[in-house]
Amino acid sequence: MTFHVIIGAGAAASRTALLLAADGERVKIVSRSGAGPEHPLVEKTAADAADADLLTRLLEGATTLFGCAAPPYHLWPQEFPALAAGLLTAASRTGVPYVMLGNLYGYGLVDGPVHPGLPLRAAGPKGRLRARLWEEAAASGARVTEVRAAQFYGAGAVSVFSLMVQPKVLAGALALVPQELDLPHSYSSIGDTARTLVAAGRDASSWGRAWHVPVVTPSVRELAARLAGLAGAPEPRLEELTERDLALLSLTGPFWAELTEVLETPGRPYVSDFTETEKLLGVTATPVEEVLAGLL
Numbered sequence: 001m002t003f004h005v006i007i008g009a010g011a012a013a014s015r016t017a018l019l020l021a022a023d024g025e026r027v028k029i030v031s032r033s034g035a036g037p038e039h040p041l042v043e044k045t046a047a048d049a050a051d052a053d054l055l056t057r058l059l060e061g062a063t064t065l066f067g068c069a070a071p072p073y074h075l076w077p078q079e080f081p082a083l084a085a086g087l088l089t090a091a092s093r094t095g096v097p098y099v100m101l102g103n104l105y106g107y108g109l110v111d112g113p114v115h116p117g118l119p120l121r122a123a124g125p126k127g128r129l130r131a132r133l134w135e136e137a138a139a140s141g142a143r144v145t146e147v148r149a150a151q152f153y154g155a156g157a158v159s160v161f162s163l164m165v166q167p168k169v170l171a172g173a174l175a176l177v178p179q180e181l182d183l184p185h186s187y188s189s190i191g192d193t194a195r196t197l198v199a200a201g202r203d204a205s206s207w208g209r210a211w212h213v214p215v216v217t218p219s220v221r222e223l224a225a226r227l228a229g230l231a232g233a234p235e236p237r238l239e240e241l242t243e244r245d246l247a248l249l250s251l252t253g254p255f256w257a258e259l260t261e262v263l264e265t266p267g268r269p270y271v272s273d274f275t276e277t278e279k280l281l282g283v284t285a286t287p288v289e290e291v292l293a294g295l296l
Contacts, residue, residue: 002026004201005062005096007049007087008069009035011156012101012149015194016066017042030058031069050082052089059094064201068101074254076126084133088140097143099201101193102210104148104272106131114186115273116148116210124261138208145206149193149213150186150272153223155294157190160259161223165238166295169224172234178241178259179220184269186215187223189291192283199281206281212274214285227292 002025006013009031017027021041029036034046049055049069059065067087071079091098107114108122120131137144152159153166160179168175179185196213200206218226224236241249243260250257278284 002063003028003061004064004066005030005059006066006068007031007055008067008101009033009044010068010158011152011190012193012197013066013068015156015190016068016197019194019198025063028058028062030055048086050086052086052093055086055090056093059090059096062094062096065091065096065098066101066197066201067098068197073258076129080129080133084136088137088142088144091144092140092142095143097201097207098137098145099197099206100134100137100144100146101197102130102134102146102148104150104212106134106148109266111268113271113273114212116212116276126258126261134210143207145200145208146210147193147196147200147213148210148272149188149196150215150270151188152190152193153187154189154191154291161187161220165220165224165236166227169228169236170231170233170295174237174239175224176239176241176245177220178246180267181221181238181240182219183267184217184219184271186217186270186272188213188215188272189286191291192286196277196281196283199277199283203281211277211281212272214274214277214283215272216285216288216291217269217271218288223288223292226288227295230289230292231296 004027006017006029014037017029018037020027021039026041028043030045030047034044036044105127106120106122122128134146153161165175193213200211228236
């Protein structure tokens with residue numbers, strides 16, 4: 001029976017595990033907490049994936065390694081390199097193909113749609129970190145690919161929309177958003193992210209390149225309005241957070257200070273191009289209403 005190892009127990013990792021298990025494939029999901037979805041073919045293991053020796057043992061007999069874990073947002077510079085090194089070292093030692101879950105930060109500010117052929121030219125620390133993790137993996141000689149998601153939305157998502165907009169819209173309250181409200185902005189659902197991870201792991205053409213998760217590209221105001229309509233909630237009330245607002249909020253917790261780098265939108269749409277994913281991997285975007293209905 002085919003056997004896969006997934007690092008992380010968040011929404012994308014759990015959905016990926018369940019997709020594989022639904023196809024009759026055995027999955028070991030590894031996280032520090034030992035959490036994960038319930039399924040007869042899913043084994044949950046508590047371990048630190050930064051320990052390359054331990055992970056090497058856990059990969060014995062595996063067909064694919066999926067890296068879906070990330071440290072707390074404000075601890076990326078301190079903790080992400082060791083975690084990434086543990087996974088890459090274990091993949092290199094064992095020869096197990098390695099599918100990384102990444103995002104679009106590494107590109108930095110781009111004129112026009114963001115596509116996988118663009119250079120990774122981010123200037124900020126989180127963007128440069130994401131770029132470096134891929135560059136190191138691609139240069140390692142391991143069979144590796146990266147699946148890059150846009151901002152998450154839908155059931156299980158943890159993002160600006162899910163944390164700052166979604167609950168306020170459902171409650172009929174004012175949502176303060178650190179994002180331009182009426183510009184098109186790409187969003188990847190958790191389900192489409194998992195489907196892309198699985199498809200990339202099964203495709204022989206995947207190795208050595210990146211794929212973009214399929215997206216929908218409404219404005220945040222439009223996405224909020226669609227959610228409100230499905231939920232029977234009042235018309236959303238949204239206001240944009242200013243730089244001063246974010247500066248003040250950063251005094252209350254480390255998360256807020258991290259938003260400045262990745263959410264600056266200089267009056268331009270932010271659109272992810274997933275043409276190659278759709279054409280070559282056969283994965284396309286789930287309709288917005290179907291994804292949002294999963295929240296209700």
